[in-house]
Amino acid sequence: MEQQKNNPRELLKITSxxxxxxxxxxxxxxxxxxxxxxxxAVNRGFILxxxxxxxxxxxxxxxxxxxxxxxxxxxxxxxGRPLPSRRIGKQGAIGIAMxxxxxxxxxxxxxxxxxxxAVGVSTFVWYNLIYTPLKKVTAFAAVPGSMVGAxxxxxxWVAGGGSLTDPKALALGFFFFMGQxxxxxxxxxxxxxxxxxxxxxxxxxxxxxxxxxxLTFVWIAATAIxxxxxxxxxxxxxxxxxxxxxxxxxxxxxxxxxxxxxxKPFNVGxxxxxxxxxxxxxxxxxxxxxxxxx
Numbered sequence: 302m303e304q305q306k307n308n309p310r311e312l313l314k315i316t317s318x319x320x321x322x323x324x325x326x327x328x329x330x331x332x333x334x335x336x337x338x339x340x341x342a343v344n345r346g347f348i349l350x351x352x353x354x355x356x357x358x359x360x361x362x363x364x365x366x367x368x369x370x371x372x373x374x375x376x377x378x379x380x381g382r383p384l385p386s387r388r389i390g391k392q393g394a395i396g397i398a399m400x401x402x403x404x405x406x407x408x409x410x411x412x413x414x415x416x417x418x419a420v421g422v423s424t425f426v427w428y429n430l431i432y433t434p435l436k437k438v439t440a441f442a443a444v445p446g447s448m449v450g451a452x453x454x455x456x457x458w459v460a461g462g463g464s465l466t467d468p469k470a471l472a473l474g475f476f477f478f479m480g481q482x483x484x485x486x487x488x489x490x491x492x493x494x495x496x497x498x499x500x501x502x503x504x505x506x507x508x509x510x511x512x513x514x515x516l517t518f519v520w521i522a523a524t525a526i527x528x529x530x531x532x533x534x535x536x537x538x539x540x541x542x543x544x545x546x547x548x549x550x551x552x553x554x555x556x557x558x559x560x561x562x563x564x565k566p567f568n569v570g571x572x573x574x575x576x577x578x579x580x581x582x583x584x585x586x587x588x589x590x591x592x593x594x595x
Contacts, residue, residue, distance in 0.1 A: 315383045319366055319397050320359030327577075328453050329355035331477060334584045335457025338473065338536055338591050349412025350460035354453050356405030357421045361428045363398035367391055368433050372499040378492055413460035420459060424452040440502040447481035472534035479524040480580055484573070486517045491569040511563065518560040521576070525550035528583060542590030546583060553579045 332354040336347045366373065366384055374385030383389045389397075402425060409418040432446035451474035458470050486504065489496065490513055493505030504513055528550045532543040556575055559567050 311388070315389050316397050318383050319363035319389075319394055320401055321362040322359065325355050325358035325362060328358040330584065331450075331454040332457035332460070334588060335454035335463075335473060336461040337457075337588045338469075339458045339461030339463035341461075341591055343592065346413075346461070347457070349408055350417055350457055353405045353409035353412060353417070354421055354424075354456050356401050356408060357425050358405075358453070360398050360401030360403075360405060361425045363394060363401055364429050365433055367394050367398060368429065370394075372501060375499040376492075376495040378495055409456075416465075417456050417460045420452055420456040420465075424449060424456070427452070436501060438502065440504045440507055442502075443482050443485035446485075447478045450481035451475065451478035453477075469534050469536050472530040472536060476524075476527045476531060476583075477580075479520070479527045480576065483517050483520040483524060483576060486513060486520065487569055487573050487576070489513060490517070491573075514560040514567070518557055521557045521560075522554050524576075525553045531583075531587065537587060537590045539590050539593070542586050545586045549579060549582055549586070 329351045333347055333351050336350055337343065340346065366382055369379075370384040370391065373379035373382050379385065384391065384394055405421060406418060409421050428446075428449045432442060432449060435442035435445065454477050455465060455470055455474050458467075458473060459465060463470055489504055490510060493503050493513075496503040497506060504516075508516070528546050531537050531546060537543050537546060553576070557572065
Protein backbone atom coordinates (compact mmCIF):
# COMPACT_ATOMS: atom_id res chain seq x y z
CA MET A 302 0.00 0.00 0.00
CA GLU A 303 2.69 2.51 1.01
CA GLN A 304 4.85 1.58 -1.98
CA GLN A 305 1.91 2.18 -4.31
CA LYS A 306 1.25 5.55 -2.67
CA ASN A 307 4.83 6.61 -3.41
CA ASN A 308 4.60 5.48 -7.02
CA PRO A 309 3.54 8.50 -9.15
CA ARG A 310 2.27 6.32 -11.98
CA GLU A 311 0.09 4.24 -9.64
CA LEU A 312 -1.20 7.37 -7.90
CA LEU A 313 -2.11 8.88 -11.26
CA LYS A 314 -3.96 5.70 -12.20
CA ILE A 315 -5.85 5.67 -8.89
CA THR A 316 -6.71 9.36 -9.25
CA SER A 317 -8.04 8.70 -12.76
CA UNK A 318 -10.10 5.70 -11.61
CA UNK A 319 -11.59 7.61 -8.69
CA UNK A 320 -12.56 10.46 -11.01
CA UNK A 321 -13.94 8.10 -13.68
CA UNK A 322 -12.18 10.31 -16.18
CA UNK A 323 -13.82 8.94 -19.35
CA UNK A 324 -17.32 9.38 -17.92
CA UNK A 325 -16.40 12.83 -16.60
CA UNK A 326 -15.20 13.87 -20.07
CA UNK A 327 -18.59 12.78 -21.45
CA UNK A 328 -20.32 14.88 -18.77
CA UNK A 329 -18.16 17.87 -19.67
CA UNK A 330 -19.06 17.38 -23.34
CA UNK A 331 -22.71 17.98 -22.46
CA UNK A 332 -21.52 21.27 -20.91
CA UNK A 333 -19.75 22.10 -24.16
CA UNK A 334 -22.96 21.32 -26.04
CA UNK A 335 -24.97 23.65 -23.81
CA UNK A 336 -22.38 26.38 -24.29
CA UNK A 337 -22.47 26.15 -28.09
CA UNK A 338 -26.27 26.12 -28.19
CA UNK A 339 -26.35 29.24 -26.04
CA UNK A 340 -23.37 31.16 -27.42
CA UNK A 341 -23.50 30.07 -31.04
CA ALA A 342 -19.73 30.01 -31.52
CA VAL A 343 -16.66 27.92 -30.78
CA ASN A 344 -14.38 30.28 -28.88
CA ARG A 345 -12.07 30.26 -25.88
CA GLY A 346 -15.05 30.89 -23.61
CA PHE A 347 -16.01 27.20 -23.56
CA ILE A 348 -12.67 25.99 -22.15
CA LEU A 349 -13.12 26.98 -18.50
CA UNK A 350 -16.72 25.76 -18.12
CA UNK A 351 -15.70 22.49 -19.79
CA UNK A 352 -12.68 22.10 -17.51
CA UNK A 353 -14.54 23.20 -14.38
CA UNK A 354 -17.44 20.78 -14.85
CA UNK A 355 -15.00 18.00 -15.76
CA UNK A 356 -13.12 18.50 -12.48
CA UNK A 357 -16.33 18.68 -10.46
CA UNK A 358 -17.64 15.51 -12.13
CA UNK A 359 -14.37 13.80 -11.20
CA UNK A 360 -14.78 15.03 -7.63
CA UNK A 361 -18.36 13.79 -7.42
CA UNK A 362 -17.32 10.36 -8.74
CA UNK A 363 -14.43 10.11 -6.28
CA UNK A 364 -16.59 11.11 -3.31
CA UNK A 365 -19.29 8.68 -4.44
CA UNK A 366 -16.76 5.86 -4.27
CA UNK A 367 -15.89 6.89 -0.72
CA UNK A 368 -19.59 6.87 0.18
CA UNK A 369 -20.19 3.46 -1.40
CA UNK A 370 -16.91 1.74 -0.51
CA UNK A 371 -18.63 -0.84 1.70
CA UNK A 372 -21.11 -1.91 -0.98
CA UNK A 373 -18.54 -1.68 -3.78
CA UNK A 374 -16.43 -4.42 -2.19
CA UNK A 375 -19.42 -6.80 -2.26
CA UNK A 376 -20.31 -6.30 -5.93
CA UNK A 377 -18.18 -8.03 -8.55
CA UNK A 378 -18.53 -5.07 -10.94
CA UNK A 379 -17.03 -2.62 -8.43
CA UNK A 380 -14.74 -4.79 -6.28
CA GLY A 381 -11.69 -3.74 -8.29
CA ARG A 382 -12.13 -0.02 -7.63
CA PRO A 383 -9.32 1.71 -5.70
CA LEU A 384 -11.02 1.67 -2.28
CA PRO A 385 -12.38 -1.90 -2.10
CA SER A 386 -9.15 -3.22 -3.62
CA ARG A 387 -7.25 -1.30 -0.89
CA ARG A 388 -5.01 0.54 -3.29
CA ILE A 389 -5.86 3.73 -1.41
CA GLY A 390 -7.40 4.54 1.96
CA LYS A 391 -10.53 6.60 2.59
CA GLN A 392 -8.61 9.67 3.73
CA GLY A 393 -6.52 9.64 0.58
CA ALA A 394 -9.61 9.21 -1.60
CA ILE A 395 -11.38 12.06 0.20
CA GLY A 396 -8.32 14.23 -0.37
CA ILE A 397 -8.40 13.48 -4.11
CA ALA A 398 -12.16 14.10 -4.26
CA MET A 399 -11.85 17.47 -2.53
CA UNK A 400 -8.90 18.46 -4.72
CA UNK A 401 -10.99 17.77 -7.80
CA UNK A 402 -13.99 19.61 -6.34
CA UNK A 403 -12.16 22.71 -5.09
CA UNK A 404 -10.18 22.96 -8.35
CA UNK A 405 -13.43 22.79 -10.33
CA UNK A 406 -15.01 25.47 -8.13
CA UNK A 407 -12.05 27.80 -8.61
CA UNK A 408 -12.03 27.30 -12.38
CA UNK A 409 -15.76 28.07 -12.62
CA UNK A 410 -15.60 31.03 -10.21
CA UNK A 411 -12.71 32.75 -11.96
CA UNK A 412 -13.95 31.66 -15.39
CA UNK A 413 -17.62 31.86 -16.35
CA UNK A 414 -18.64 33.13 -12.90
CA UNK A 415 -20.97 32.57 -9.97
CA UNK A 416 -24.06 31.34 -11.82
CA UNK A 417 -22.18 28.57 -13.62
CA UNK A 418 -20.46 27.73 -10.34
CA ALA A 419 -23.86 27.51 -8.62
CA VAL A 420 -25.12 25.05 -11.26
CA GLY A 421 -21.94 23.00 -10.92
CA VAL A 422 -22.15 22.87 -7.12
CA SER A 423 -25.86 21.95 -7.39
CA THR A 424 -24.89 18.97 -9.56
CA PHE A 425 -22.29 17.87 -7.04
CA VAL A 426 -24.71 18.22 -4.12
CA TRP A 427 -27.52 16.43 -5.94
CA TYR A 428 -25.32 13.50 -6.88
CA ASN A 429 -23.53 12.99 -3.58
CA LEU A 430 -25.99 14.24 -0.96
CA ILE A 431 -29.33 13.33 -2.54
CA TYR A 432 -29.01 10.61 -5.17
CA THR A 433 -26.30 8.51 -3.50
CA PRO A 434 -28.12 8.21 -0.12
CA LEU A 435 -31.43 7.59 -1.93
CA LYS A 436 -29.96 4.50 -3.61
CA LYS A 437 -29.99 2.83 -0.18
CA VAL A 438 -33.62 3.78 0.40
CA THR A 439 -35.57 3.20 -2.81
CA ALA A 440 -35.29 1.20 -6.01
CA PHE A 441 -36.56 4.27 -7.87
CA ALA A 442 -33.66 6.53 -6.87
CA ALA A 443 -32.66 6.78 -10.55
CA VAL A 444 -35.66 9.02 -11.25
CA PRO A 445 -34.69 11.97 -9.01
CA GLY A 446 -31.06 11.04 -9.59
CA SER A 447 -31.45 11.85 -13.27
CA MET A 448 -31.26 15.54 -12.41
CA VAL A 449 -27.51 14.92 -12.39
CA GLY A 450 -27.66 14.50 -16.17
CA ALA A 451 -29.75 17.63 -16.70
CA UNK A 452 -27.55 20.15 -14.88
CA UNK A 453 -24.14 19.99 -16.68
CA UNK A 454 -25.56 21.10 -20.07
CA UNK A 455 -27.33 23.93 -18.22
CA UNK A 456 -23.97 24.96 -16.73
CA UNK A 457 -22.72 25.31 -20.31
CA TRP A 458 -25.88 27.16 -21.29
CA VAL A 459 -25.44 29.89 -18.65
CA ALA A 460 -21.68 30.03 -19.26
CA GLY A 461 -22.48 30.84 -22.89
CA GLY A 462 -24.70 33.73 -21.85
CA GLY A 463 -28.08 32.02 -21.67
CA SER A 464 -30.70 32.32 -18.95
CA LEU A 465 -31.86 29.43 -16.78
CA THR A 466 -35.43 30.69 -17.10
CA ASP A 467 -35.31 30.47 -20.90
CA PRO A 468 -37.73 27.73 -22.10
CA LYS A 469 -34.92 26.54 -24.38
CA ALA A 470 -32.81 25.75 -21.33
CA LEU A 471 -35.66 23.77 -19.79
CA ALA A 472 -36.10 21.75 -23.00
CA LEU A 473 -32.37 21.05 -23.12
CA GLY A 474 -32.20 19.96 -19.49
CA PHE A 475 -35.32 17.80 -19.86
CA PHE A 476 -33.82 15.92 -22.81
CA PHE A 477 -30.71 15.00 -20.84
CA PHE A 478 -32.78 14.19 -17.76
CA MET A 479 -34.87 11.63 -19.63
CA GLY A 480 -31.95 9.59 -20.92
CA GLN A 481 -30.40 8.94 -17.52
CA UNK A 482 -33.20 6.65 -16.29
CA UNK A 483 -33.09 3.94 -19.00
CA UNK A 484 -29.31 4.00 -18.59
CA UNK A 485 -29.61 2.77 -15.04
CA UNK A 486 -32.43 0.33 -15.70
CA UNK A 487 -30.51 -1.28 -18.56
CA UNK A 488 -27.70 -1.77 -16.05
CA UNK A 489 -30.14 -3.46 -13.69
CA UNK A 490 -31.06 -6.04 -16.31
CA UNK A 491 -27.43 -7.17 -16.26
CA UNK A 492 -26.40 -6.51 -12.67
CA UNK A 493 -29.60 -6.50 -10.61
CA UNK A 494 -28.57 -9.54 -8.57
CA UNK A 495 -25.32 -7.84 -7.61
CA UNK A 496 -27.28 -4.87 -6.25
CA UNK A 497 -29.41 -7.29 -4.25
CA UNK A 498 -26.33 -9.03 -2.85
CA UNK A 499 -25.06 -5.63 -1.67
CA UNK A 500 -28.40 -5.06 0.13
CA UNK A 501 -29.34 -2.19 -2.18
CA UNK A 502 -33.01 -1.79 -3.16
CA UNK A 503 -33.39 -2.99 -6.72
CA UNK A 504 -36.22 -3.11 -9.24
CA UNK A 505 -35.33 -6.77 -9.70
CA UNK A 506 -36.86 -7.35 -6.26
CA UNK A 507 -40.13 -5.72 -7.30
CA UNK A 508 -40.49 -6.58 -10.98
CA UNK A 509 -39.66 -9.44 -13.30
CA UNK A 510 -37.04 -9.01 -16.02
CA UNK A 511 -39.82 -8.78 -18.61
CA UNK A 512 -41.51 -5.99 -16.68
CA UNK A 513 -38.23 -4.11 -16.32
CA UNK A 514 -37.63 -4.48 -20.06
CA UNK A 515 -41.06 -3.04 -20.88
CA LEU A 516 -40.58 -0.19 -18.42
CA THR A 517 -37.15 0.54 -19.88
CA PHE A 518 -38.60 0.60 -23.39
CA VAL A 519 -41.25 3.13 -22.31
CA TRP A 520 -38.55 5.42 -20.93
CA ILE A 521 -36.41 5.01 -24.06
CA ALA A 522 -39.39 5.92 -26.23
CA ALA A 523 -40.06 8.91 -23.95
CA THR A 524 -36.40 9.92 -24.30
CA ALA A 525 -36.70 9.84 -28.09
CA ILE A 526 -39.92 11.88 -27.94
CA UNK A 527 -38.30 14.42 -25.61
CA UNK A 528 -35.78 15.10 -28.38
CA UNK A 529 -38.64 16.58 -30.39
CA UNK A 530 -38.79 19.40 -27.83
CA UNK A 531 -35.41 20.58 -29.12
CA UNK A 532 -36.77 21.90 -32.44
CA UNK A 533 -40.13 22.71 -30.83
CA UNK A 534 -38.40 25.20 -28.51
CA UNK A 535 -36.21 26.48 -31.36
CA UNK A 536 -32.98 24.96 -30.13
CA UNK A 537 -32.75 23.68 -33.71
CA UNK A 538 -34.36 25.42 -36.63
CA UNK A 539 -32.68 24.01 -39.73
CA UNK A 540 -34.56 21.43 -41.77
CA UNK A 541 -31.59 19.08 -42.06
CA UNK A 542 -30.70 19.12 -38.36
CA UNK A 543 -34.32 18.68 -37.26
CA UNK A 544 -34.71 15.84 -39.74
CA UNK A 545 -31.59 14.11 -38.42
CA UNK A 546 -32.77 14.40 -34.81
CA UNK A 547 -36.13 12.88 -35.76
CA UNK A 548 -34.41 10.10 -37.72
CA UNK A 549 -32.04 9.32 -34.84
CA UNK A 550 -34.93 9.25 -32.38
CA UNK A 551 -37.02 6.91 -34.53
CA UNK A 552 -33.95 4.67 -34.95
CA UNK A 553 -33.47 4.58 -31.17
CA UNK A 554 -37.02 3.32 -30.65
CA UNK A 555 -36.69 0.72 -33.42
CA UNK A 556 -33.39 -0.59 -32.05
CA UNK A 557 -34.95 -1.18 -28.64
CA UNK A 558 -38.16 -2.84 -29.86
CA UNK A 559 -36.67 -6.30 -29.00
CA UNK A 560 -37.09 -5.31 -25.35
CA UNK A 561 -40.79 -6.04 -25.84
CA UNK A 562 -40.20 -9.53 -27.21
CA UNK A 563 -39.66 -12.63 -25.10
CA UNK A 564 -38.32 -14.59 -28.06
CA LYS A 565 -35.73 -12.26 -29.56
CA PRO A 566 -32.35 -12.18 -27.75
CA PHE A 567 -31.42 -8.85 -26.22
CA ASN A 568 -27.81 -7.78 -25.64
CA VAL A 569 -27.88 -5.46 -22.62
CA GLY A 570 -24.24 -4.42 -22.89
CA UNK A 571 -24.55 -3.49 -26.56
CA UNK A 572 -27.80 -1.64 -25.88
CA UNK A 573 -26.15 0.38 -23.11
CA UNK A 574 -23.57 1.55 -25.65
CA UNK A 575 -26.24 2.34 -28.25
CA UNK A 576 -28.08 4.82 -26.06
CA UNK A 577 -24.76 6.59 -25.40
CA UNK A 578 -24.09 6.71 -29.13
CA UNK A 579 -27.57 8.16 -29.67
CA UNK A 580 -26.88 11.00 -27.26
CA UNK A 581 -23.48 11.65 -28.82
CA UNK A 582 -24.95 11.89 -32.31
CA UNK A 583 -27.80 14.14 -31.20
CA UNK A 584 -25.32 16.46 -29.49
CA UNK A 585 -23.13 16.56 -32.60
CA UNK A 586 -26.16 17.34 -34.76
CA UNK A 587 -27.24 20.11 -32.36
CA UNK A 588 -23.75 21.62 -32.32
CA UNK A 589 -23.49 21.49 -36.12
CA UNK A 590 -27.00 22.88 -36.50
CA UNK A 591 -26.10 25.86 -34.31
CA UNK A 592 -22.75 26.57 -35.95
CA UNK A 593 -23.49 25.97 -39.65
CA UNK A 594 -25.22 28.93 -41.26
CA UNK A 595 -26.76 27.10 -44.20
